Amino acid sequence: MKIAIDARSLEGDKTGVGRYLENLLRVWRKRKDVEFIIYFKDLVPDVSGADKNYFESDNFTLKRLDNPFGFSSNFFFQHFLLPYNLKKDGADFFFSPFYLRPFFCGIKSAIVLHDISYEAHPEWFDKKSQLVLRALSKISAYKADLIFTVSSYSKSEIVKYYKIAPEKIVVTTLAVDSGFGKGADEKGIDEIKNKFGLSRFVLNLGTIFTRRRVSEIIDGFEEFLKGDKSFQLLIVGKNATFPFVDVDRKIEGINKRFKGDRIVRVDFVSEGDLINLYGGCEAVIYLSDYEGFGLPVIEAQSFGKPVITSYNSSLVEVGGDSVEFAKENEPECISQSFNRVLGSKEYQEELIAKGGDNIKRFNWQKAADDTLSAILRKI
Numbered sequence: 001m002k003i004a005i006d007a008r009s010l011e012g013d014k015t016g017v018g019r020y021l022e023n024l025l026r027v028w029r030k031r032k033d034v035e036f037i038i039y040f041k042d043l044v045p046d047v048s049g050a051d052k053n054y055f056e057s058d059n060f061t062l063k064r065l066d067n068p069f070g071f072s073s074n075f076f077f078q079h080f081l082l083p084y085n086l087k088k089d090g091a092d093f094f095f096s097p098f099y100l101r102p103f104f105c106g107i108k109s110a111i112v113l114h115d116i117s118y119e120a121h122p123e124w125f126d127k128k129s130q131l132v133l134r135a136l137s138k139i140s141a142y143k144a145d146l147i148f149t150v151s152s153y154s155k156s157e158i159v160k161y162y163k164i165a166p167e168k169i170v171v172t173t174l175a176v177d178s179g180f181g182k183g184a185d186e187k188g189i190d191e192i193k194n195k196f197g198l199s200r201f202v203l204n205l206g207t208i209f210t211r212r213r214v215s216e217i218i219d220g221f222e223e224f225l226k227g228d229k230s231f232q233l234l235i236v237g238k239n240a241t242f243p244f245v246d247v248d249r250k251i252e253g254i255n256k257r258f259k260g261d262r263i264v265r266v267d268f269v270s271e272g273d274l275i276n277l278y279g280g281c282e283a284v285i286y287l288s289d290y291e292g293f294g295l296p297v298i299e300a301q302s303f304g305k306p307v308i309t310s311y312n313s314s315l316v317e318v319g320g321d322s323v324e325f326a327k328e329n330e331p332e333c334i335s336q337s338f339n340r341v342l343g344s345k346e347y348q349e350e351l352i353a354k355g356g357d358n359i360k361r362f363n364w365q366k367a368a369d370d371t372l373s374a375i376l377r378k379i
Contacts, residue, residue, distance in 0.1 A: 001035065001376075002035045002036075002037055002089065002090060002091045002093075003036050003037070003091070004037045004082075004086055004089065004094045005021070005039065005096075005097070006039055006078070006097070007021060007038045007039055007040050007097075008074070008077070009021055009097055010022060011040060011041065011043055011045055013268055015207065017097055017114065019177060019295075020097055023175070024367070024368045026364070027364060029054055029057035029059065029060060031059065034376075035059050036059055037061045037091055038060055038062050039063055040062065040064045040065070041064070041074070063085070065077060065085055078102055079103050083105060086102075086106055087106055091107055092379050093108050093375055094107055094108070094109040095109070095110050095375065096111045096140075097112050098112065099112070099113055099136075099137040100137060100140045103139070105143070109143070109146075110146035110147065111137075111144045112148045112149065113149050113158055113292075114149065114150055114154070115149075115150075115154050115291065116137075116157050116158060116292075117211060117290045117292075118130065118133040118134050118137075119133075119161045120290060121290060122134060124209065124242060138162060141158070141164060142162075145378050146170060146375065147164065147168055148169075148171075148172055149172075150172065150174050150314075151171065151173060151292060151314040151317055151318065152314075153292075154292040154293070154314060172367040172370045173293065173362055174295050174298075174362065174367065175364040175366075175367055176298055176299055176359060176364075178364070179271070180275065180278070180299055180303070181302030181303055183279075184275050184278065184280065185279075188272070189279050189280035191276070192276040192280060193280055196264050196266065197261055197264065198232055198264065198280070199232060200230055201233065201280075201281055202221070202231060202234070202281060202283050202338070203234050203277055203284045203285070204217055204235045204236070204286065205274070205286070206236075206237050206286065207240050208235070208237045208238065208240055209240055210241045210242060210245065211288050212288045213287040213289065213334075214235060214237075214241075215247055215250065216287070216331050217235075217285060217334055218233070218250055219250075219331035220330075220331040220333070220335040220338065221263065221334070221338060222257075222331075223331055224335045225254075225258060225262055228339075229258065229262070231262075231282065231342060232261065233262065233264070234263075234264050234277065235251075235263065235266075236265075236267075236268070236269055236277070237267070237268075238267045238268065248265060251263045278300060278303040283305055283307070284299075284300035284306075284307050284308070285307075285308040286300075286307065286315075287308070287309060287329050288309075288310050288312075288313070288329075289312065290312070292314055294309065294315045294319070298318065298358065300355075301352075301355030301356065301358055301359045302359050304352050304356065305352070306324065306348045306352055306355070307323045307355065308323065308324045308325075308326060308338070309323050309326070310325065310326055320354075320358055322354035322357065322358035323351065323355070324340060324341050
């Protein structure tokens with residue numbers, strides 16, 4: 001029995017989809033009853049230094065699909081190279097951890113819809129993204145034999161916007177990476193603080209989409225600073241706002257007014273640096289108008305950190321009663337949440353204790369087992 005996987009998300013800097021697939025593979029490498037063919041577009045990443053190299057398995061075949069015409073194209077890879085190799089390699093099932101599958105797959109298939117914010121709020125996306133996501137992912141969703149998603153909220157949204165039968169959609173929640181919740185040490189924390197010029201800081205992370213309200217977080221933090229200048233805010237994430245919001249210019253203005261780097265922003269950090277940032281921060285703030293899951297919420301809790309998040313979408317489901325909910329995603333409410341969390345050690349300890357209980361609900365072993373079981377039932 002052969003299951004083929006589109007593994008492009010593991011190439012280059014891994015974002016959420018890549019980490020999702022990586023964690024599935026860490027579990028599936030132990031399943032000797034199934035063979036996995038793992039396809040790459042440009043390169044097979046070197047994970048030899050990773051904890052428990054997840055490519056080292058007799059049931060994994062790693063293949064980079066060369067384009068015979070010499071150019072690099074996601075479209076050509078997905079709709080021509082993948083179908084050709086699926087047939088050539090005798091695959092029984094195709095799994096895409098992203099939103100898309102080949103137009104003509106030739107075998108049964110599953111896709112993962114992490115959220116459908118592009119359908120609920122198309123105004124947040126440019127025309128190219130709308131075409132790829134709104135049109136092509138909908139076609140993929142209809143053609144796929146299974147759809148996986150990461151929260152009950154996302155499932156309800158898929159049913160609402162795509163009119164797809166609920167029984168076709170399987171919820172398998174995300175969990176915390178195996179290296180998270182540990183690994184941070186005093187030396188590493190001191191080094192990362194020196195690297196970015198930090199002392200006591202709040203961490204905000206994730207690609208900066210308009211819906212994630214980073215501009216409002218900055219404004220709310222500026223208001224908070226008027227009463228307490230002992231904290232800094234570190235923002236980790238590439239700016240992908242649409243329409244574009246110049247958050248760096250806003251940060252520069254605030255830092256000038258407060259005569260120091262009270263807010264710092266970087267595009268990307270390594271996993272090792274991220275672990276130390278989680279370990280060294282005072283709290284994590286992760287706001288959004290719409291999320292399919294909200295992984296930073298439970299990542300922060302695995303490090304024993306209090307979390308500020310939004311009272312909407314899947315964040316209510318994931319956070320439960322273990323987080324500080326900003327009443328609204330607006331500067332005044334955000335500032336109030338900063339004051340409540342950072343101004344009370346007792347409240348911090350309450351959130352940390354509840355967070356420790358909350359993360360017990362999320363497990364990669366269960367997510368991977370449930371995903372594979374659903375696939376095997378379809379073959």
